[in-house]
Amino acid sequence: MNNSLLVALLASGVAYGTPLLFGSLGELLAERSGVLNLGVEGMMLVGAVMGFWTVQRVHAGAAVTLTLAVVVAAFSGAAMALIHAFLVITLRANQIVSGLALTIFAGAMGLSSYLGSTLNLSGAPAAQTFHAFFPQSMQNWPIVGPIVFGQNALVYLSWVCVVAVGYYLARTRPGLNVRAVGEAPGAADAMGISVVKYRYIHTLVGGAFAGVAGSTFTLALTPQWVNGITGGAGWIAIALVIFAFWRPELCLVGAYFFGALQALAPELQARSISLGPTELWTNAVPYVATIVVLVVVSWRGAARRLGAPAALGVSYVREEA
Amino acid sequence: MRLTIERRLEQPRWRVVVVPVGSVLFALLVAGVVLVVTGHDPISTYHKLFEAAFVQTGALNQTLIAATPLAFTGLAAAAAFRMRLYNIGGEGQLYLGAIFGAGIGLLVGGNGSASPGVIAAMVAAGCLGGALWAAIPGVLRAFLGTSEILTSLMLNYVAAYLLTYLIFQSQSYWRETKGFNATVFPTGKPLPPNAVWPTWNLSAQGGIAVPLGAFFAIGAAVVLWVLYKRTRFGFEVQVLGDSEGAARYAGVRVRRKILAVMAISGAIAGLGGASQVGDFSHALDGDPNGLQKQGYGYSGIVVAALGRYNPLAVLIVALLIGGLDNAGNTLQGADFPSGLVGVIQGIILFSALGGELLVRHRVRITRRAPAVEAAA
Numbered sequence: 302m303n304n305s306l307l308v309a310l311l312a313s314g315v316a317y318g319t320p321l322l323f324g325s326l327g328e329l330l331a332e333r334s335g336v337l338n339l340g341v342e343g344m345m346l347v348g349a350v351m352g353f354w355t356v357q358r359v360h361a362g363a364a365v366t367l368t369l370a371v372v373v374a375a376f377s378g379a380a381m382a383l384i385h386a387f388l389v390i391t392l393r394a395n396q397i398v399s400g401l402a403l404t405i406f407a408g409a410m411g412l413s414s415y416l417g418s419t420l421n422l423s424g425a426p427a428a429q430t431f432h433a434f435f436p437q438s439m440q441n442w443p444i445v446g447p448i449v450f451g452q453n454a455l456v457y458l459s460w461v462c463v464v465a466v467g468y469y470l471a472r473t474r475p476g477l478n479v480r481a482v483g484e485a486p487g488a489a490d491a492m493g494i495s496v497v498k499y500r501y502i503h504t505l506v507g508g509a510f511a512g513v514a515g516s517t518f519t520l521a522l523t524p525q526w527v528n529g530i531t532g533g534a535g536w537i538a539i540a541l542v543i544f545a546f547w548r549p550e551l552c553l554v555g556a557y558f559f560g561a562l563q564a565l566a567p568e569l570q571a572r573s574i575s576l577g578p579t580e581l582w583t584n585a586v587p588y589v590a591t592i593v594v595l596v597v598v599s600w601r602g603a604a605r606r607l608g609a610p611a612a613l614g615v616s617y618v619r620e621e622a
Numbered sequence: 623m624r625l626t627i628e629r630r631l632e633q634p635r636w637r638v639v640v641v642p643v644g645s646v647l648f649a650l651l652v653a654g655v656v657l658v659v660t661g662h663d664p665i666s667t668y669h670k671l672f673e674a675a676f677v678q679t680g681a682l683n684q685t686l687i688a689a690t691p692l693a694f695t696g697l698a699a700a701a702a703f704r705m706r707l708y709n710i711g712g713e714g715q716l717y718l719g720a721i722f723g724a725g726i727g728l729l730v731g732g733n734g735s736a737s738p739g740v741i742a743a744m745v746a747a748g749c750l751g752g753a754l755w756a757a758i759p760g761v762l763r764a765f766l767g768t769s770e771i772l773t774s775l776m777l778n779y780v781a782a783y784l785l786t787y788l789i790f791q792s793q794s795y796w797r798e799t800k801g802f803n804a805t806v807f808p809t810g811k812p813l814p815p816n817a818v819w820p821t822w823n824l825s826a827q828g829g830i831a832v833p834l835g836a837f838f839a840i841g842a843a844v845v846l847w848v849l850y851k852r853t854r855f856g857f858e859v860q861v862l863g864d865s866e867g868a869a870r871y872a873g874v875r876v877r878r879k880i881l882a883v884m885a886i887s888g889a890i891a892g893l894g895g896a897s898q899v900g901d902f903s904h905a906l907d908g909d910p911n912g913l914q915k916q917g918y919g920y921s922g923i924v925v926a927a928l929g930r931y932n933p934l935a936v937l938i939v940a941l942l943i944g945g946l947d948n949a950g951n952t953l954q955g956a957d958f959p960s961g962l963v964g965v966i967q968g969i970i971l972f973s974a975l976g977g978e979l980l981v982r983h984r985v986r987i988t989r990r991a992p993a994v995e996a997a998a
Contacts, residue, residue, distance in 0.1 A: 339775075388972060388975055392975070392979040393979060394975040394976065394979065397708050397710070397771055398923065398927050398975060399972070399975055401710065401920060401923055401924075402972055405920060405921070405924060405964055405967055405971065406964065406965060406967070406968020406969065406971070406972065407968070409964075410917070410961060410963065410964035411961050411963075411964025411965050411967070411968055412961060412968070413961065414960050414961030414964065415660075415959050415960065415962055415964075415965055417960075417961070418959055418960045418961065419660045419662075528960075533779060536775065536776075536779065539772070540772065543772065578787055578791060578792060580783075580787070580791050581783055581787040581791060584779075584783045585779070585780045585783045585784075588777070588779045588780050589776070589780060592762075592773050592776050595762075595768050595769065595772055595773055596762055596766055596773075598768075599762075599766055599767045599768040599769065600766060
């Protein structure tokens with residue numbers, strides 16, 4: 302039963318969906334505060350290379366090294382996000398151009414590649430990797446075994462993050478303040494909430510999530526360093542935020558759906574099933590689906606009801622509000 | 623002490639030159655620090671970079687090859703961004719232009735030397751392909767109010783998968799199916815001889831061959847400049863970019879403008895795709911590590927922003943960034959750090975963005991206001 306197509310798809314969907322989930326949770330936090338960051342791909346790649354660097358250079362126990370690697374990845378992602386935050390929040394630069402600049406700066410032909418070559422990282426497999434967290438006997442349980450118990454610690458960490466982000470945004474004072482900053486910065490400012498501080502913090506935390514998302518590739522999914530290892534996952538993560546109507550719990554559903562789609566082509570090939578041009582449509586569906594969702598969301602201002610932050614992408618200048 | 627940033631009422635004229643030049647210098651400085659920190663010698667690295675971009679024999683040739691597509695995608699981005707229409711789908715529109723251009727070239731081409739008729743057909747097809755692909759986000763924005771930023775971005779990926787599909791995962795019209803090589807590695811069907819675009823040799827000895835596409839790019843820049851500076855259409859686009867409300871009151875037909883500007887932008891990117899096929903690859907390049915790796919559409923946005931969306935400045939910036947790209951490719955491997963070119967380009971763009979603010983605003987450091995005001 303555990304070898305059936307559906308179980309295999311769901312299990313790989315969860316694995317492949319995890320970087321998407323981390324990336325989209327981070328982007329969601331930034332966007333909820335009103336900052337659109339198109340640099341996710343770049344932040345992910347820098348997180349990926351720095352996380353990998355940590356496991357190659359630190360020689361401690363597996364648990365310590367891997368934890369340290371994830372922390373380093375998070376800080377590297379946040380450092381990249383700081384550039385974007387400074388430009389768009391303090392200097393009020395155009396968020397779209399700045400985000401794209403961040404991807405060019407940090408991405409596959411930029412800093413991540415520079416670090417990879419200067420630190421001599423390519424060619425060797427990771428010295429430490431995340432393995433399945435639970436014992437083999439639990440992984441053999443029917444259906445839930447591979448899907449739920451066959452995953453690594455990063456997957457379970459991402460679940461904790463979904464709950465934490467959901468609780469934070471819905472139930473805590475700072476979480477409600479973030480939403481106010483993203484919806485009506487002028488009103489939030491009048492209430493005494495520092496728009497600048499909130500936007501900085503959430504853009505940086507968003508970058509940290511993206512960094513962790515990147516390290517998921519180099520520490521778990523494909524444990525090695527290759528230029529551009531994330532292969533466009535950052536863009537899917539951005540798409541996913543819209544696809545999930547800016548809600549963390551729906552990010553999880555969407556991430557696993559897109560993750561399963563990525564796994565579909567190889568799984569079908571392994572079982573010699575042909576469903577037309579599989580690679581074309583399984584690859585293209587996440588993007589087309591996001592366009593459809595974007596259209597639905599923008600239909601007669603439905604975006605407001607469905608959760609798009611009203612001040613997304615708009616600089617806040619107190620004198621001009 | 624606090625930092626206040628206030629808007630200048632009048633923008634100084636010198637910013638047009640100072641911001642881009644200052645950005646490039648600042649970027650070289652910061653990247654130089656990065657080089658020193660990571661144990662490279664910045665002076666010799668920059669020297670090698672400059673030599674490989676503009677000085678060595680054949681360097682200018684390669685720089686022109688790298689600059690031509692950037693000029694097209696840069697112009698495409700400039701055309702749309704001027705109206706604050708963020709078409710970041712230049713990448714996908716370029717692919718569609720390449721697909722359409724190659725298709726027509728294969729269809730109507732034949733033997734003999736370069737035929738103006740065939741080339742004209744390829745140009746038209748390339749423009750059409752790009753314009754149609756850009757029309758998707760254009761229509762969605764004009765009629766449903768869907769933000770064009772993310773839709774145009776998503777379509778880049780769809781176009782990339784389509785391109786790969788046509789050459790690698792299907793027996794399409796564009797794919798070479800005959801011959802031994804075709805069974806080993808999938809490639810595009812080569813264009814017939816008269817569909818290959820000619821080059822114009824600048825000097826017999828130096829061997830600088832200017833591709834036909836470069837002339838088309840210059841032509842497109844001039845047309846765009848005239849359109850935006852000298853026509854009613856351009857004026858209305860400018861007004862629309864500054865204030866949609868004002869434009870509506872003045873009777874500008876907003877939907878038509880959005881559609882027209884997206885189509886123009888897409889057509890220029892598509893022409894770049896046709897030029898890729900006609901000038902350089904002479905077949906549709908579906909390799910994920912080929913045309914798609916170059917990221918011309920994304921770099922085009924850098925080019926446009928640095929040129930401050932001025933079509934003529936875009937051409938100059940394209941040559942500069944093209945030189946940088948070319949040098950990065952030539953120097954790859956050896957003891958040249960990979961990724962340096964992207965780092966420099968990124969910092970140039972960051973500083974251009976930041977510099978824009980400094981010329982538009984006045985930054986003042988003031989003492990914290992004394993408590994007198996509160997008492998009064």
